[in-house]
Amino acid sequence: MARAPRIIPWSEMAGALDSIDCLAEMERAFSQYSNGLSVIPPVGELVFQDPPGDVHIKYGYVRGDEYYVVKIASGFYQNPDQGLPSGDGMMLLFKQSSGEALAILLDEGRLTDIRTAAAGAVAAKLLAPPNPDCIGILGAGTQARLQLEHLQEVIACREVLVWARRPEKAAAYCQDMAKSGFAVTSADSPAEIAAKCQLIVCCTPSTRALLQAGSLRPGTHVTAMGSDTASKQELAAELLGSADLVVADSLPQCRERGEISHALAGAFLSEDRIVELGKIIDGEHPGRESEDQITIADLTGVAVQDLRIAAAVYERLLP
């Protein structure tokens, strides 16, 4: 008889997360992803039209590790109109040696949010200019908040410019993030962000490019993590073509979805110019090589990130 999996509600996880170094876990995740030991099949996806929503199923394992993970995370962007969070989901941890279900982490999508934000901080640590005057944030939702909070660990700058499609959301963001010690003002347009910020994080579900080619200042780093489906896009394809360095969390995934997929499809970019984040972490690629380079990191979210954060939480909660 198999043992019943442990059911872990979010309330139990929150405390465990305090003692987890999420950035270190994500660095380990990207390294494991890019070093050939990971088995990460293509992302499973369900897309709904009415109401619009998308569900991602990410799964896989690292050879020699104890677990395999299956993660379900959904975004239904009209949910807040009904008082529901837009995201939901869970992470499932199984034993690689027997298939036994070990744990169901009822994170309601929050571990995905956190590992995505931690990955953004990893990208900034490796690629951003050392002392930007101003951080630009596109979007004012959950991810926009978490990104800024995680950036604190790697960037000293506390000046922030935010743009969101709905000005009232940007205003709420300015107020809320002030409580975390940031001086946040609202920008009139994404172009204003491009003109004033040297570290820009894009976290919108936009389906049209928000940042245009030629708009960035030399030395800028952009991390784009909003576009996790084939139809979403935050950066003009030409912008990737003109960047000095384009970094992917996963080359196979970025071929199919996200900013890089658009740039490849439009022949603005060739695959040999794309470097995986794990290769920079492992020192196989130098990353940013001068103060003037424009660098772009495209994060689509990889199952090994889910594996590492789920395993870390599960292990903290073991008796």
Add this chain to the structure above:
Amino acid sequence: MARAPRIIPWSEMAGALDSIDCLAEMERAFSQYSNGLSVIPPVGELVFQDPPGDVHIKYGYVRGDEYYVVKIASGFYQNPDQGLPSGDGMMLLFKQSSGEALAILLDEGRLTDIRTAAAGAVAAKLLAPPNPDCIGILGAGTQARLQLEHLQEVIACREVLVWARRPEKAAAYCQDMAKSGFAVTSADSPAEIAAKCQLIVCCTPSTRALLQAGSLRPGTHVTAMGSDTASKQELAAELLGSADLVVADSLPQCRERGEISHALAGAFLSEDRIVELGKIIDGEHPGRESEDQITIADLTGVAVQDLRIAAAVYERLLP
């Protein structure tokens, strides 16, 4: 705040299943699958080498239905050596309109076993000769037991010949199934089953063909459900080529895995000769057209089966 999903252990499900007509649910599932209303992406798969195991992640939805499903089921065939069941898994039911997780059915793979057996009975109901003298079963595991139990609903015959790779397992099967009213004897080889039975159900994890071309008697129906990965195989590819009717649960899945994939790869069969089970259920294809036809159903297991059985159990257990 999203409501927490309902956690349903197997002990709660068992009672609910008594009042569910699983065959009717599976007929509805195959009909919904083949009528174009279903969105069922390719099966997600993880394969492990040491110890050997495979995990299938099946997911999807029917347009206009209330739910979407994600099902995880694993087979680790050395588990019994350590006193563990070879299968584990769970079914997850979510709301199509918001992505909210509604229920986690901790079935440990049993709902997958049941829906697979019910699908076998549906195939026999539609395709088997009306009064076979003897039912042949290849395999003596859980699925071999469940198949026979579900066949009772559609076939009067109680004479059974079983073959299993390990004779002691076949002997145990004979004893156990006698308790359910079957007269079961053990065959020396799959060829003996082919020579004596007009309804044959293959439920082994074999990776080499067990039934050869030319070995079947006219009028025989074979349902093969053991081969759910690309490397598994129970029927010689030539056998499918020479059959009068080849039926798939899902043509797209059977292209990639199972008996039909081998027959297509070897050019023993062309796609235009394959009929989906749902088309026969809906009366769009006549199914078996004479007493002498040899018919083969290849069942790889489709997410819409998981959706229908999970939804039926969930709805029975609603307050």
